[in-house]
Amino acid sequence: MEATLSGDVVRAGDQARERFYDSSGYGHPVDAGALELAPVEAAHLLYRGDLDAVESSDGEAMDFRAFLASAAVSETAFLVYKDLRDRGFYLSPARAGWTDSSAARSAIDDPAVDFVVYPRGSGPWDDEVAYRVAVVSEREGVPSADLGDLVLAVVDEESELTYLETEHREISGTSDADLPEGVSGELLSDRVLLWDPPEALYERAFYGQPLDDQRGDVIQLSLLEAAYLAREGLLEVDGRTDPIVARGRDVEGERFDRRLRVYESLRDRGVVPKTGYKFGADFRTYADVESVEDLGHSELLVRVFPAGHTFSPRDLALDVRLAHGVRKTMVFALVGDDGEAGGGDVEWLSVTRLTP
């Protein structure tokens, strides 16, 4: 069968539609019997031996090896295409006209998406989409704006694949203890000590950490906890409320404001954030705290970034792998421009491992 590369399309001749599209979902039919294939699709047909060669515009016949080495096809895209085919999926490049599916339309309009993957047993003639997939090399940065309703297919330097599912999500919980006003604290270098705290503060609302687990009489607050309680009008430090944020900025710079914004947002949604230090994250969170005695498992690990952050696939792999290992979900909190506490939207993005 003849197949000719022209621009970014491979045109295949007689019977191509029947052999490749109707039976296996490759390409898109242009008229009776003829078929247009994306180069990655043609590469896969070459690899399988279903095509012998693709002819270049200057008449050179390219076998699989020559075609893969040519500029027409990206080998990372090929590796992902092949892997998804091996897993039993039909998929189309996210190009206008390449699929009839209205469900795929948003993927076609989204420049981040490379492939539209149909549910097993479905194809481009159906109206269902299982995954919108972006192919990235381990070394490429991934802008946060691209993420959400997107599966990253990361090709690592040794050509192994990992799939990461990214989703926008809402955060909510039911933690909402009543607290007395008028607590006073003492600011040490980067924590606040409460020498005579109301019991509910730690026991019910899970603020702070006792200086001594047995005695429980003195509570240490982090600067974030103290800054939040001060903003809520529940805590005074050295008779005032403002020195805490200033101290936080001294020790962390503007990162403190972003983290405080996320801390506030979580508390305001009924979720208790505690430090995620042991997991290398900003926070671990508890959605339904009624008492410290009965905490249960923390559900999320939260890492805070400024909006517009560019993710490194390797850092993503590390965070997501760790979260999975401790049965938590990794969530990135992206804080808008006006990151100062009280302003700035927070966007929540979960990233999880996917086995398609």
Place this chain on the structure above:
Amino acid sequence: MEATLSGDVVRAGDQARERFYDSSGYGHPVDAGALELAPVEAAHLLYRGDLDAVESSDGEAMDFRAFLASAAVSETAFLVYKDLRDRGFYLSPARAGWTDSSAARSAIDDPAVDFVVYPRGSGPWDDEVAYRVAVVSEREGVPSADLGDLVLAVVDEESELTYLETEHREISGTSDADLPEGVSGELLSDRVLLWDPPEALYERAFYGQPLDDQRGDVIQLSLLEAAYLAREGLLEVDGRTDPIVARGRDVEGERFDRRLRVYESLRDRGVVPKTGYKFGADFRTYADVESVEDLGHSELLVRVFPAGHTFSPRDLALDVRLAHGVRKTMVFALVGDDGEAGGGDVEWLSVTRLTP
């Protein structure tokens, strides 16, 4: 009992030696019956109620709260000192004269060390050291030069403690397959394809990754693997050996040279490095590869940094926690100034969680 702060020493009066030093290893005796205490030791005695107050040089009597809030004592040091006492250890500040132990001398001379911790049941009058401990806040950077034979006691923002043991270590293995010369490869954008590889390359020496697990006829090498094989004179790419390193620098900058230096060093020591991408590291390593069919478990995760790197405790926590969760040891490879392959020493530093 009277106790007076003078400079960075608290002098305690009659019977202090007997009560605090002889029975519990606090301070160091200066003459019969008198004792000098470091402020952190005095803070702990105040906390326990063994001292009622410490008098400042201007005659103010400070209780535990006032003393902890004063500039005399760091609350992070106090938290670590208290925790180690709670765990049943005697410990001394790493100050000249504070301990008789010759084993502690190197710790006293090392400005990174804050506390010398004796084995349980031992004290400053014995000649054994269990741990050399540095107290760091989560927010402080830790210079790599400080690490090795040092326990980091990290105080996180919520005042919880984590101990990380850091050690210099040697790396060695027995992987050493004979390989044929004269392999030729083709450089694609950031990998090298071997269309007709000798079987031993993958099967015995674990270079590369088959394009297809079933067929196994085409092998993909990472740029690092290809650059190493080319340097060893075993591989030619496009008839030459030098384009691979140039490509590596194009896609990774000087980081490529550092990683190649570590890759070479590991291979030269009989250890097989493979990508650590799925663990967010540079490499995972196999010490004793005889064949790919019988690989076993990879032992180390390796992350590459330039010598002089400053570690963030949070990043350390993430790496060490992940490595522990997958039953591997986290090793940092610090590459000296002349990081280019062939030159530059590599220093290996393992970091593991410790429960004292």
